[in-house]
Amino acid sequence: MAQGVWAVAEQRDGVFRKISYEIVSEGRRLADKLGQKLTAVVLGASVKDKAAELGQYGADRVLVADDPRLGQYTTDAYVEVLGQLVKADQPAVLIMGASVQGKDLSARLSGRLGVGMAQDCTSFSVEEGGLVAIRPIYAGKAYAKVTFENSYPQMATARPNVMSISAPDTGRSCEVVSASFTLDDAAIKTKIVDSIKDASGKIDLTEADKIVSGGRGMKGPENFKVLEELAAVIGASVGASRSAVDAGWRPHSDQVGQTGKVVSPTLYVACGISGAIQHLAGMSTSKVIVAINKDAEAPIFQKADYGVVGDLFEVVPALTEAVKKYI
Amino acid sequence: MKIIVCIKQVPDTETQIKIAPGGAAIVTDDIKWVMNPYDEFGVEEALRIKEKLGGDVTVVGLGPKRVTESIRTALAMGADKGVLINDPALDGSDSLAVSKALAAVIKGLEFDIIFTGQRGIDEDQGLVGACLADLLGIPQVSLAVKVEVAADGKSVKINRPVEGQTLVVEAGLPVLITAQKGLNEPRYASLPGIMKAKKKPLEEKTLKDLGLDPAEFGVAGRRLKIMQITPPPARAAGRIVQGETPQEKAVELARLLHEEAKLI
Ligand SMILES: Cc1cc2nc3c(=O)[nH]c(=O)nc-3n(C[C@H](O)[C@H](O)[C@H](O)COP(=O)(O)OP(=O)(O)OC[C@H]3O[C@@H](n4cnc5c(N)ncnc54)[C@H](O)[C@@H]3O)c2cc1C
Ligand SMILES: Nc1ncnc2c1ncn2[C@@H]1O[C@H](COP(=O)(O)O)[C@@H](O)[C@H]1O
Numbered sequence: 341m342a343q344g345v346w347a348v349a350e351q352r353d354g355v356f357r358k359i360s361y362e363i364v365s366e367g368r369r370l371a372d373k374l375g376q377k378l379t380a381v382v383l384g385a386s387v388k389d390k391a392a393e394l395g396q397y398g399a400d401r402v403l404v405a406d407d408p409r410l411g412q413y414t415t416d417a418y419v420e421v422l423g424q425l426v427k428a429d430q431p432a433v434l435i436m437g438a439s440v441q442g443k444d445l446s447a448r449l450s451g452r453l454g455v456g457m458a459q460d461c462t463s464f465s466v467e468e469g470g471l472v473a474i475r476p477i478y479a480g481k482a483y484a485k486v487t488f489e490n491s492y493p494q495m496a497t498a499r500p501n502v503m504s505i506s507a508p509d510t511g512r513s514c515e516v517v518s519a520s521f522t523l524d525d526a527a528i529k530t531k532i533v534d535s536i537k538d539a540s541g542k543i544d545l546t547e548a549d550k551i552v553s554g555g556r557g558m559k560g561p562e563n564f565k566v567l568e569e570l571a572a573v574i575g576a577s578v579g580a581s582r583s584a585v586d587a588g589w590r591p592h593s594d595q596v597g598q599t600g601k602v603v604s605p606t607l608y609v610a611c612g613i614s615g616a617i618q619h620l621a622g623m624s625t626s627k628v629i630v631a632i633n634k635d636a637e638a639p640i641f642q643k644a645d646y647g648v649v650g651d652l653f654e655v656v657p658a659l660t661e662a663v664k665k666y667i
Numbered sequence: 668m669k670i671i672v673c674i675k676q677v678p679d680t681e682t683q684i685k686i687a688p689g690g691a692a693i694v695t696d697d698i699k700w701v702m703n704p705y706d707e708f709g710v711e712e713a714l715r716i717k718e719k720l721g722g723d724v725t726v727v728g729l730g731p732k733r734v735t736e737s738i739r740t741a742l743a744m745g746a747d748k749g750v751l752i753n754d755p756a757l758d759g760s761d762s763l764a765v766s767k768a769l770a771a772v773i774k775g776l777e778f779d780i781i782f783t784g785q786r787g788i789d790e791d792q793g794l795v796g797a798c799l800a801d802l803l804g805i806p807q808v809s810l811a812v813k814v815e816v817a818a819d820g821k822s823v824k825i826n827r828p829v830e831g832q833t834l835v836v837e838a839g840l841p842v843l844i845t846a847q848k849g850l851n852e853p854r855y856a857s858l859p860g861i862m863k864a865k866k867k868p869l870e871e872k873t874l875k876d877l878g879l880d881p882a883e884f885g886v887a888g889r890r891l892k893i894m895q896i897t898p899p900p901a902r903a904a905g906r907i908v909q910g911e912t913p914q915e916k917a918v919e920l921a922r923l924l925h926e927e928a929k930l931i
Binding site: 415416419439440441443444447448450451452454455456457458459460472475476477478479480481482483484485486487488489490491529530531532533534535536537538541542543544546547550574591592593595598599600602606607617618621624625628629630636641642643644645646647648649650651654655656658659661662663665666667 | 682686789812830831832898
């Protein structure tokens with residue numbers, strides 16, 4: 341009988357990523373609802389010392405798979421090891437973050453285990469002892485409530501930035517257990533030969549707490565400077581509409597929308613973006629939306645909590661000055 | 668190079684989603700169906716590799732008869748042949764079941780590289796590529812923005828952005844690659860291309876042809892069950908920030924973001 345909740349943490353270079361705290365905190369809430377134990381799972385190289393920290397966020401136990409070949413994420417090695425651990429322990433629920441790594445790993449693991457899988461969920465609950473998840477579909481044009489049918493573990497990933505992080509309880513103790521597994525070199529069929537750091541060092545849009553986006557109204561690549569300045573002051577990442585990307589003003593990785601990144605920041609500021617259905621689809625789960633557009637009829641105003649009708653080249657620099665007072 | 672591209676047909680991005688009576692499905696009557704945009708990048712990349720190194724490109728789609736149109740589009744772009752898995756028992760299948768049926772067809776074909784899209788823009792699952800690779804026992808590299816096949820045709824180097832960096836991954840063949848925006852600019856089908864596509868082979872297969880048990884497919888075979896589909900939560904009506912000049916509006920917006928929204 342499958343028992344227990346597993347929260348799979350994510351580390352990079354031995355440091356837990358923010359999503360890990362979100363997942364472990366949410367795992368605790370689910371474990372309480374189910375009346376079961378929470379296991380945090382960490383895969384990495386020389387990560388055992390750091391693992392106990394996850395106890396402060398609610399893990400009853402941390403299961404650590406430590407191996408030099410798990411230092412850097414590869415699908416092959418991670419799926420092989422995590423698959424073995426799941427088969428040995430048979431958790432009832434397994435959640436991880438819908439980060440690039442989490443989406444890749446969970447997708448392959450669901451295939452390996454032959455279980456159902458709900459990607460990029462925005463809330464979890466328990467009904468009749470089973471995991472129920474809400475997931476935006478059609479990039480947020482609709483929401484699906486899903487559950488699992490004779491499928492264990494019940495597997496899902498959570499959209500970054502959505503699940504709240506519990507205040508760490510430094511008094512809480514937890515057991516750290518070394519996992520046993522076998523990993524054959526032949527199982528690892530891909531090799532990371534290089535990694536190129538983004539020069540900008542900006543937080544990826546899918547994980548950014550605030551986003552300032554520009555569209556065709558920016559008129560040219562050089563004008564994004566006004567958005568960069570606002571973003572720097574309020575601690576935001578800069579995004580773009582497809583028009584701005586297709587014009588070659590911004591990189592593809594900046595595109596927000598149904599065929600770009602689907603984002604959920606607490607603040608989304610759309611500048612010179614009309615609000616086409618494909619763009620709205622990608623950002624409508626943002627907590628607060630601000631639109632700055634000179635056309636009072638632009639559809640973006642229908643979705644905006646705060647709308648400013650005006651020329652962005654006047655409004656945005658004035659806003660950058662005005663917010664300084666509060667920072 | 669033997670290349671396979673999996674293509675999914677999805678509602679056009681303009682589609683307004685309406686929920687069907689019963690609340691567990693969407694209304695499909697007025698939908699304009701198109702090839703999943705991420706699959707277009709897969710088709711384009713396959714064609715470029717073929718143009719450089721020779722070989723052929725097979726497109727595989729699963730779904731009702733209308734999917735033929737999307738397969739013809741890929742053939743018109745330059746793919747060589749198509750396979751459609753069409754069986755009423757497949758209706759409502761989840762990602763795992765779709766992957767099983769695709770794997771059954773692909774096992775009967777020769778392949779060096781398989782392309783899928785990074786996700787379908789319908790249910791936004793992004794599971795089929797990885798599940799399919801696992802069923803075939805080959806590695807997958809997801810979210811490719813650059814694919815470079817070695818001149819000897821034995822390995823491939825793929826750039827894949829992860830948050831804050833781009834990894835360069837090397838894999839032997841066969842490999843499954845999931846495509847995303849930035850990989851290339853898909854070509855349009857030319858008129859001669861469209862004419863030629865009509866004569867290219869397009870095979871249809873049922874579950875029985877593939878030796879698969881219909882009971883494992885369709886709504887009944889789902890491991891992930893859809894209980895309900897709802898419209899997105901309504902957003903409270905917003906307001907237009909008042910002010911005589913752009914400066915006044917900016918000052919007022921800053922105040923609202925600070926005092927009311929408490930975001931700065
Ligand atoms: C298959 C498909 C997929 C797509 N996917 C996406 C996607 O993922 N993301 C996406 O964004 N789009 C996507 N689109 C494109 C989408 O349909 C729109 O074309 C696009 O979002 C428009 O971008 P925009 O708002 O920047 O440009 P426009 O619609 O041209 O709007 C520009 C706006 O700027 C305003 N403006 C101009 N000058 C100023 C100024 N000085 N000050 C203030 N305001 C000003 C104008 O009033 C106007 O509202 C997709 C389209 C298709 C067909
Ligand atoms: N019914 C299908 N027929 C062919 N390919 C599919 C099908 N469903 C998914 N795929 C492939 O898998 C990718 C990801 O889809 P999904 O996992 O459904 O989000 C798509 O871009 C396609 O390449």
